[in-house]
Amino acid sequence: MRSRLAVLLLVALLALPMVPPARAQNALVVSVWGGNWKDTVDRVIGKAFTAKTGIPVEYEVGGTIDRLAKARVAKGNPLVDLNFTTTHVARLYISDGLYDKLDMARLPASKEIAKEAFRSDSHIGSWAYVYTVVYRPDLVKEDITKWSDLWKPSLKGKLALPDFDPSHIITIAALMEGGNEVNWQKGEAKLKQLKESVAAFYSTDAQSQDLMKTGQGPVQVMLSVNAYHLQEQGIAVKVVQPTDYPGVVGIDTMAVMAGTKKAEAAHQFINLALSKEIQTELVKALRAGPVNLGATVPASLKGQPGIFSSTAEWKERGYIMNDEARAKNLPGWREWFTANIVKK
Amino acid sequence: MSFRLLPAVAVLAVFAAALAALFRWSLLEFVPGSLQPGGLTLANFRAVLAPQYVGAIRDTVVLSALTTVLTLVCAYPVAYALARTPSRRVRSLILVLTLAPFFTGAIVRTYAWVLVLGNTVVTWPVPMLFTERGVLVGLVHFSMPTMILILAAALSHIDPVYERAAASLGASPAHVFRRVTLPLSMPGIVSGGLIVFAWTLSAFPTPELLGGGKVKMIANVVKDLGLDSFNWPGAAAFALLALALTLALLTLVGRLSSDRAA
Numbered sequence: 001m002r003s004r005l006a007v008l009l010l011v012a013l014l015a016l017p018m019v020p021p022a023r024a025q026n027a028l029v030v031s032v033w034g035g036n037w038k039d040t041v042d043r044v045i046g047k048a049f050t051a052k053t054g055i056p057v058e059y060e061v062g063g064t065i066d067r068l069a070k071a072r073v074a075k076g077n078p079l080v081d082l083n084f085t086t087t088h089v090a091r092l093y094i095s096d097g098l099y100d101k102l103d104m105a106r107l108p109a110s111k112e113i114a115k116e117a118f119r120s121d122s123h124i125g126s127w128a129y130v131y132t133v134v135y136r137p138d139l140v141k142e143d144i145t146k147w148s149d150l151w152k153p154s155l156k157g158k159l160a161l162p163d164f165d166p167s168h169i170i171t172i173a174a175l176m177e178g179g180n181e182v183n184w185q186k187g188e189a190k191l192k193q194l195k196e197s198v199a200a201f202y203s204t205d206a207q208s209q210d211l212m213k214t215g216q217g218p219v220q221v222m223l224s225v226n227a228y229h230l231q232e233q234g235i236a237v238k239v240v241q242p243t244d245y246p247g248v249v250g251i252d253t254m255a256v257m258a259g260t261k262k263a264e265a266a267h268q269f270i271n272l273a274l275s276k277e278i279q280t281e282l283v284k285a286l287r288a289g290p291v292n293l294g295a296t297v298p299a300s301l302k303g304q305p306g307i308f309s310s311t312a313e314w315k316e317r318g319y320i321m322n323d324e325a326r327a328k329n330l331p332g333w334r335e336w337f338t339a340n341i342v343k344k
Numbered sequence: 345m346s347f348r349l350l351p352a353v354a355v356l357a358v359f360a361a362a363l364a365a366l367f368r369w370s371l372l373e374f375v376p377g378s379l380q381p382g383g384l385t386l387a388n389f390r391a392v393l394a395p396q397y398v399g400a401i402r403d404t405v406v407l408s409a410l411t412t413v414l415t416l417v418c419a420y421p422v423a424y425a426l427a428r429t430p431s432r433r434v435r436s437l438i439l440v441l442t443l444a445p446f447f448t449g450a451i452v453r454t455y456a457w458v459l460v461l462g463n464t465v466v467t468w469p470v471p472m473l474f475t476e477r478g479v480l481v482g483l484v485h486f487s488m489p490t491m492i493l494i495l496a497a498a499l500s501h502i503d504p505v506y507e508r509a510a511a512s513l514g515a516s517p518a519h520v521f522r523r524v525t526l527p528l529s530m531p532g533i534v535s536g537g538l539i540v541f542a543w544t545l546s547a548f549p550t551p552e553l554l555g556g557g558k559v560k561m562i563a564n565v566v567k568d569l570g571l572d573s574f575n576w577p578g579a580a581a582f583a584l585l586a587l588a589l590t591l592a593l594l595t596l597v598g599r600l601s602s603d604r605a606a
Contacts, residue, residue, distance in 0.1 A: 095377065202556075216556075334573045
């Protein structure tokens with residue numbers, strides 16, 4: 001009897017991780033990154049959505065790939081109704097049939113958004129930013145104004161680059177040599193010249209900010225949102241609007257999960273997130289660029305890297321990579337980057 | 345099969361299923377830009393034999409071996425003091441100092457090393473942060489508490505009478521240590537060494553944070569392939585390769601150490 005009870009307890013324990021967390025029955029479940037991202041989405045969009053529709057919002061938080069892996073195993077019977085992720089990773093969701101097509105008739109606010117924010121039939125931009133050059137003027141005496149300044153011998157041993165996604169610097173090197181993200185090989189030789197300048201590679205946003213704070217990586221190819229966050233914390237970093245080539249744009253996107261029973265509510269949430277009022281609040285909270293061209297941008301952020309408030313700014317001040325090419329090339333880029341730049 | 349073994353079988357079945365899934369994924373074709381794998385292939389195993397991946401395996405083995413030796417050298421005197429100090433108060437103090445790092449957590453400890461090795465607290469004559477040297481320091485510090493406790497347990501089982509007898513027959517303290525204490529503590533050295541070697545082979549946060557992306561150990565490469573390149577078949581193949589290598593190395597080290605201990 002006792003042994004049988006022990007076995008039952010063991011089976012129950014093993015099955016525990018498979019039991020989905022208890023959710024309010026009518027709640028809309030949103031998958032998003034943790035920390036400030038989730039807090040901001042909840043405070044700015046979630047609360048307003050609940051106030052408007054009466055539908056509570058719950059969140060599934062995690063890293064980009066954790067959430068992708070979870071979505072994949074729950075295919076057909078999704079644990080979440082709406083997903084936030086980067087535009088090129090969204091391509092992986094789409095390739096696996098994890099997203100529904102968006103019903104534009106249910107997204108009237110999309111009429112006000114920049115055309116660059118329409119990423120596919122299934123995913124749409126929520127906010128934008130750039131990867132650009134950021135540095136600490138107290139540790140780097142000369143001015144940095146261009147991407148090409150990164151190649152200056154005086155910056156040897158001061159540069160930190162992301163190794164989890166080297167697509168930005170690979171694309172910039174290719175642009176410098178007359179190529180782009182598709183024929184990126186044109187920039188290979190140029191990139192190899194940068195090897196000696198690299199002090200460290202970072203794998204997460206937190207590592208990037210730590211390298212900047214401690215001065216271990218005082219010049220970085222960095223996410224503009226993180227740079228503004230450092231400025232808020234009192235770290236005097238300069239966010240460069242490069243004069244030779246634009247910053248590389250990143251767009252975070254929203255999509256409705258395939259198989260959700262709350263497609264209507266998910267569309268309502270997305271429509272609200274795209275509205276002028278919510279976009280204005282998102283810019284203030286995240287220091288990211290709005291996708292709604294009618295959103296108000298605070299004077300302190302107007303014209304800053306990654307903050308685009310007009311069609312012309314979207315076009316001139318940011319380089320947008322082809323999502324599909326990026327998703328397909330990223331594994332090859334990483335392999336080349338590890339073998340030729342990271343390896344001693 | 346006895347009903348009593350059923351819980352163990354149930355647990356082991358979960359482990360076996362996970363290994364089987366890893367094996368299955370390692371044989372599926374990776375299609376860049378897609379989550380859907382292709383058909384069966386051995387290409388993943390060929391791909392992970394590229395120089396940068398083999399280099400990561402070599403670095404992991406070298407760092408693990410060095411960590412084991414250095415941890416042993418640093419931990420032995422502390423373990424000896426812990427086992428042989430007559431004062432209860434001093435023993436408690438050593439124990440607290442030994443165990444304190446355990447309770448701070450790996451991430452906190454490693455971040456502290458980022459500051460120490462990064463010339464913000466001490467100015468080092470050679471670069472330490474983001475080098476193998478720095479990673480080695482972090483790994484040794486991480487492994488010390490476990491090694492100290494294992495060695496102290498082994499040393500406390502040695503009857504001091506043997507050492508006193510050797511000394512009374514005219515052996516110098518160094519001679520007593522070399523001919524009596526050290527051989528009798530060999531079981532502790534073997535088990536501590538094996539444990540430290542095994543877990544250093546799978547170290548992740550220390551090389552991730554102190555290596556600054558320049559020092560990659562096996563677990564870092566698996567993460568790079570799986571989470572950054574979305575190459576799950578490649579990550580599975582590399583993890584399997586590393587698993588086979590780890591088992592082979594542990595068997596070899598275990599056998600060599602046992603022979604030596606015998």
